[in-house]
Amino acid sequence: MAAMLQVLGWTSQGLRCPDHEISCLKTSGQPHAVTLIQMPNGTGKTTTLTLLRHALSGRWATQAPTPAELRKLAKKGGTSSGFFELRLMMNQQRVTIRLEFDFEAGRVRYRTTRGSGQFDRFDPPSAFRRFLNGDFVDFFVFDGELAAHLLDERSTDADAVVEALFQLSTLKKAGEKVVDYWERHAEEKGDERSKKKHETKLSRIRVRLSELKRERRRLRKERDDTLARLEAQRGLYKEEITKGKTSEREMKEAQEKLDKAQNEVREQASSVLELMRVPYRLSVSFAEAIYELKRNLDKAKLPGTAAREFFQDLSTEPFCVCGTPIDDTLRDRIKERAVNYLGSDEVGFLNAMKTDIEEAVGASRDTPAAVLDGEMLDLNAKVSEERDANNVLDTLQAAAERADPRVQAAKTEIERLEKLSTDIEEQLDRFDDKDTQQSLENTWGIDVLEKRLATAEDKLAKASETLELRRRRDVVAHILARAHRLSREGVMTEVCGDANTKIGELMPDNNILIERIDRCLVLEGQEGGSVGETLSVAYAFLATLFDRSAHRLPFVVDSPAGPIDLAVRPKIGALVPRLTTQFIAFTISSERAQFVPYLKRACHEPIQYLTVFRRGKPEVERQAREAGDVLVTTDGLRVTGETFFNEFQLEEEEVG
Amino acid sequence: MIPFRVRKDAKVWFKDLYRDKSFKIDFDAFYFCFIAGVATRRKQAVSTDDTTEMVAYFPQAYSASSKILVGLFLSAEMEKLGLVMTERERVHLEIAKLVRHDSGNHLTAEGVNEFSRYAHGGYDVLLEWFDDRPRSLETFERQFKRKLDAQMSGAI
Numbered sequence: 001m002a003a004m005l006q007v008l009g010w011t012s013q014g015l016r017c018p019d020h021e022i023s024c025l026k027t028s029g030q031p032h033a034v035t036l037i038q039m040p041n042g043t044g045k046t047t048t049l050t051l052l053r054h055a056l057s058g059r060w061a062t063q064a065p066t067p068a069e070l071r072k073l074a075k076k077g078g079t080s081s082g083f084f085e086l087r088l089m090m091n092q093q094r095v096t097i098r099l100e101f102d103f104e105a106g107r108v109r110y111r112t113t114r115g116s117g118q119f120d121r122f123d124p125p126s127a128f129r130r131f132l133n134g135d136f137v138d139f140f141v142f143d144g145e146l147a148a149h150l151l152d153e154r155s156t157d158a159d160a161v162v163e164a165l166f167q168l169s170t171l172k173k174a175g176e177k178v179v180d181y182w183e184r185h186a187e188e189k190g191d192e193r194s195k196k197k198h199e200t201k202l203s204r205i206r207v208r209l210s211e212l213k214r215e216r217r218r219l220r221k222e223r224d225d226t227l228a229r230l231e232a233q234r235g236l237y238k239e240e241i242t243k244g245k246t247s248e249r250e251m252k253e254a255q256e257k258l259d260k261a262q263n264e265v266r267e268q269a270s271s272v273l274e275l276m277r278v279p280y281r282l283s284v285s286f287a288e289a290i291y292e293l294k295r296n297l298d299k300a301k302l303p304g305t306a307a308r309e310f311f312q313d314l315s316t317e318p319f320c321v322c323g324t325p326i327d328d329t330l331r332d333r334i335k336e337r338a339v340n341y342l343g344s345d346e347v348g349f350l351n352a353m354k355t356d357i358e359e360a361v362g363a364s365r366d367t368p369a370a371v372l373d374g375e376m377l378d379l380n381a382k383v384s385e386e387r388d389a390n391n392v393l394d395t396l397q398a399a400a401e402r403a404d405p406r407v408q409a410a411k412t413e414i415e416r417l418e419k420l421s422t423d424i425e426e427q428l429d430r431f432d433d434k435d436t437q438q439s440l441e442n443t444w445g446i447d448v449l450e451k452r453l454a455t456a457e458d459k460l461a462k463a464s465e466t467l468e469l470r471r472r473r474d475v476v477a478h479i480l481a482r483a484h485r486l487s488r489e490g491v492m493t494e495v496c497g498d499a500n501t502k503i504g505e506l507m508p509d510n511n512i513l514i515e516r517i518d519r520c521l522v523l524e525g526q527e528g529g530s531v532g533e534t535l536s537v538a539y540a541f542l543a544t545l546f547d548r549s550a551h552r553l554p555f556v557v558d559s560p561a562g563p564i565d566l567a568v569r570p571k572i573g574a575l576v577p578r579l580t581t582q583f584i585a586f587t588i589s590s591e592r593a594q595f596v597p598y599l600k601r602a603c604h605e606p607i608q609y610l611t612v613f614r615r616g617k618p619e620v621e622r623q624a625r626e627a628g629d630v631l632v633t634t635d636g637l638r639v640t641g642e643t644f645f646n647e648f649q650l651e652e653e654e655v656g
Numbered sequence: 657m658i659p660f661r662v663r664k665d666a667k668v669w670f671k672d673l674y675r676d677k678s679f680k681i682d683f684d685a686f687y688f689c690f691i692a693g694v695a696t697r698r699k700q701a702v703s704t705d706d707t708t709e710m711v712a713y714f715p716q717a718y719s720a721s722s723k724i725l726v727g728l729f730l731s732a733e734m735e736k737l738g739l740v741m742t743e744r745e746r747v748h749l750e751i752a753k754l755v756r757h758d759s760g761n762h763l764t765a766e767g768v769n770e771f772s773r774y775a776h777g778g779y780d781v782l783l784e785w786f787d788d789r790p791r792s793l794e795t796f797e798r799q800f801k802r803k804l805d806a807q808m809s810g811a812i
Contacts, residue, residue, distance in 0.1 A: 269794040273678070276797065278721045279728050282691060285808040286728055293731040300741035302748070341748055345757035353723040353762075360724060376801055383794055432668040434706070447664060451705060 002550040003127055006031045006089040006582055012051065014082025015101070016073050017044025018614050018636020024584065031089075031554075032608040033577060034599065035584045039612045040650045043636075045586045047073060049143060049558050055086040055097045057137040058122030060108050067106055074103045075635075090114075090128050097122065130164045131553060139542065140580075143558035150521045150538050158517050158541075159488075165549040166491050171484040175477045182473040186464040198460040205456050208440055209449045216431045216446065223424040230417040237410040241400050251400070254393040261386040268379045272372070280361050281372040287365040294357040303347040311338035492517045495544050502540035506571045512537060535564055539572060543579045554582035561587075561595040573598030589649055596646075609645035612638050620650060657712035657759045658768040662686040664708055666779040669789045678793035682710045683718060686775050688800065690725075692785070693778025694732045695807050699770070700777035707776070712768075713760030726762050729771050730754065 008031060009023040024031045039045045050073070054060050065073075075082065085098045096113040110122040124132050131137075138149075139161050150158065163169050186195075238255075242248045280287040297303070315334040320326055326334070342350070361368065401408040433445035443449055461470035500513045512533055515524040521541060546553065560576065561569045573595045576583055587596075600607055615621065615635050624630050624637055627644035631637070639645075666685050673679040693699065714722035733754060739747055754767035763771060785803040790796035 265794055269678070269792075269797060272797050273793065274717075276801075277687065277717055279691060279724060282801070283695070283804055283808050285695075289731045290724060290727040293727055293734065296741040300744055300747070302741060302744060303751075337745075342752050342755075343757075346752065346755055349723075349755060349757040349762055350751070353727050356723040357727055372801075376798070379794060380798065383798070429668075432665070434665050447706075 002552070003131065004089075004091050004552040004581075005128060005131065005554060007554050007556070007584060008087040008089055008094075010052070010055075010087060011085045012048065012082075013084075014075055014079040015044075015051070015084060016047040016075055018612065019633035020612050020636050020638050021631065021633075022610065022612075022638070024582070024608065026608075031582050033582060033605050034603050035582075035608040035610065036596070036599075036645065037584065037586050037610045037612060038589065038645055038648060039586055041588060043613055045558055046143075049141065049556070049586065051084040051099065052086065052556055053137055053141050055084060055099055056132055056141060057134045058097075058110065058124075058132060059134045060099070061110050061122040065108060070101070070103060070106055070108070073101065078103075080104045090125055093125060095124060097124070130169075131551070135160055136164060140546075140553045141556040150541065151523065151534060158521060159519055162491060162495065162517065162545065163488070165545060165551060166487075168484060168487050168491065171480050171487065175480040175484075178473050178476050178480070182466065182469055185469055186460055186466045194463045195460065198456065198463050202453070202456040202460050204440060205449060205453045208443070209446065209453060212431060212444065212446055212449065216428065219424055219428050223421060223428065226417055226421045226424060230414065230421060233410060233414050233417055237407065237414055240404065240407045240410050241397065243404075243406075251393075251396050254389070254396050258386070258389040258393050261382065261389040265379070265382045265386050268375070268382050272375050272379050275372045275375055278368070280365075281368045284366055284369045287361040287368060290357045291361050291365055294354045297350070297354060303342050303350045308338050308341040308343045311335075311341060495541070495548065498548070499537075499541045499544040502543060502575070503537055506536050506540060506575065507533065507568060514541065536568055536572065539575060539579070543575060546580055547578065552581050554584060555580045556584045558586045559588070559591060560585045561591045566594045569594040570598040574602040577603045592646065607642075608640070609642045610638060610640055611645050611648050612636060613648075613650060617650070620648075623647075657761070658763075658765040659712040660686060660710045660761070660768060660775075661702075661704070661707035661772045662689070662710055663702055663776055663779050664706055666775075666782075667708065669779070669782070672789065672791045673793055673796060676792070681715050681717070682708065683715045686710060686772075687718065689775040689778035689782060690771070691778065691804070692781040692800075693774030693776070694728060695804055696778070696781050697732060697736060698777035698781055699773040700780060701773060702776040707772075711760075722762065726755065729767075729774070732774070733770065 007024055009021070009025065011021045013019045022035075022037065024035045026032055039048075073082075080103055082101045082103070083098060084101075085096060088095045088097065093114060096111075098111040098113075100109045100111065101107075102109070109120070112119045112121065112123040114123075114125060187199075241251060275281050280290060311334050314320065315326070315331050315338065317326060320330075324330075397407075397411070401411050430444040431446045433443075434448060435443070435445060436448050436451075440452075443452075457470060458467070461467040496514045496516060503512060503514070510533055513524040514537065515522045521537065523537070542555075546555075555576075561572055564572055576585075576599050611624075613620065613636065615632070615637060621637060624639045624644060627639055627641050629640040631640075639648075660683070662682050662685055666689050667674075667682065670679055670685040673684075679685060713719075714725065718725065730751065733750070734747070737750060739750060741747055754764055754770065755762060756764040756767065759768075761768060761771075782800075786799060790799070
């Protein structure tokens, strides 16, 4: 069933942002298509976005916030408690999710109200659970960082979002149901003792396999986290080292030289790979071997001019070309021997192959290999230069580490993380082990266990006389797995194609395209673009994704136009109303230019304009009161209206 | 059309080159295994369960050399069978078993299987040529070329 989720509004009290209440509803009771909430920097945009994310994802229900996270949410000056209440509509059902903070006890509690029931936990309707989790919520409640995250496989799982939105996992679940059915059937049949034995074995293998897969998932995640920390630590190390006594210029030069040498090695290695893909360049012996083949074929006049079809035709004639009558014995003999001749197409292929060989190595067998040899020498020289550059930098770094304990500490941490990462990789390698001779407890290869599982299932099927049913199960499971793969590939290809069309419309002069979706978005021929470019790519991707799916989810965005060039903003403004049925954005005053007018023009109904800011600026407060619709709380004001929104100039609150 | 098959353990062995995107397609691993196999005339039959299906044609990066690769394969096969070209009928017969013009890879089902067997055997050769799996493209290329040259000059 298609899901429709709408944000009706929220109330925040006792938290870092000013106490405020936002209603996204029109007088008709339906949500505005677009609500713009202008909040100067320092008013608590990030806090509000965090609260929205956690209310929607239930993340704190499974993973309690750290004391530092909680401290960031408490109102300055201190309150012992606070709450954030989010009002939603989920397919015609009103649902309220309330986060209650107890800062003294360092605790946060969820309450969910839906229908007539109230639950002391995060408990949204089951139809929405696949959207209301940490990974998914980040795709519809996001800030400028999402764009960068979409291009980083460690940060996002675009695959998972596509799977959930297009319900591709239904095919997987259907496969599991088929397996369950077979198991239940197998249980009901066959000799009890023999069956029990096979069932126990099957169950042990399944448990082991499931444990290993879980462990592999955990280790992969740990590896990804470690690599992210390692990257951050390397950044810190560089920062520390530039603060030290060693000349910053010297260090920078050494680093640049190493980067340059590494790039040159990488480029040269790619060129060498291109050459190595041609066998006669790899070795003179290969060139000689294929040339010898061609020469021998020529000498023996192979392939002959007579093809199989000639003899097949001849066998139907009454006389041979020499005039000899062809009787049945001779006819059979001609037919029998005709198969020893190549068909005319195969003759054509062999002649084409000989031509290719002649063109490649006819003039010289040595020259092509000499080209690769030359490039290999160049590669060796470049590797040597890289090693030298590395040594120079190592020496400088070692000196800096000796001189400054903070640099030394950062280096030690890098080494620890590198070792940890290598250890994890080694542990992960165990899952690829192919050893089939070990006991179950000592078998780590997941492929090996999957094979054992198939054999055990086979034996159980025989014991319970359900072999035929199991074969059918395998056929159905295979079809479902194939359907899942094909659907996924089809959806991904179409999403990429449509997103690229949108990117072309948004940025006709920038040559950026999505090549494929492989956990993250992989851009064609480049690692990434500017923040504005990647945010535009993200919008185009999300617009396509949500446009093509039957589900309707709101978009809540912090700084929708912030990092985007003024030239591209009008296009983003025009695209936004097409992204979704409900768009809520947090903005600052400098974002209005070249964005809001175009958004307004493209929106099919009036936009709701809200401005939220802290109390304490009498002149701005007076203007707000004059503007009319003002809601005043203990520490904040919320003003409704387009005129005040457009005239408001406060870019940043004074951080108190 | 019968697809080529690559050993699963060979793909794992090359995983660092795939991770840093030096290798982008399964055929890259398959190709270097094939070259090592054909250079040493080492063939190995490996069960379907231990291999992964790949494409049934020579991917773009290899398409320009596709007939040369088939030529190299035929040359190795002819030598392995001890065939001399004067045995025209036998040569015709053997080539007909292996070559088929209308398949994407120019090979019959038997041709694809024999071709893949060189790659399967070649992976064992790589394990002998390298102490550890390759961690970077440049390391792999330099060691592979050194070992291939030594093999061809009869030094190994």
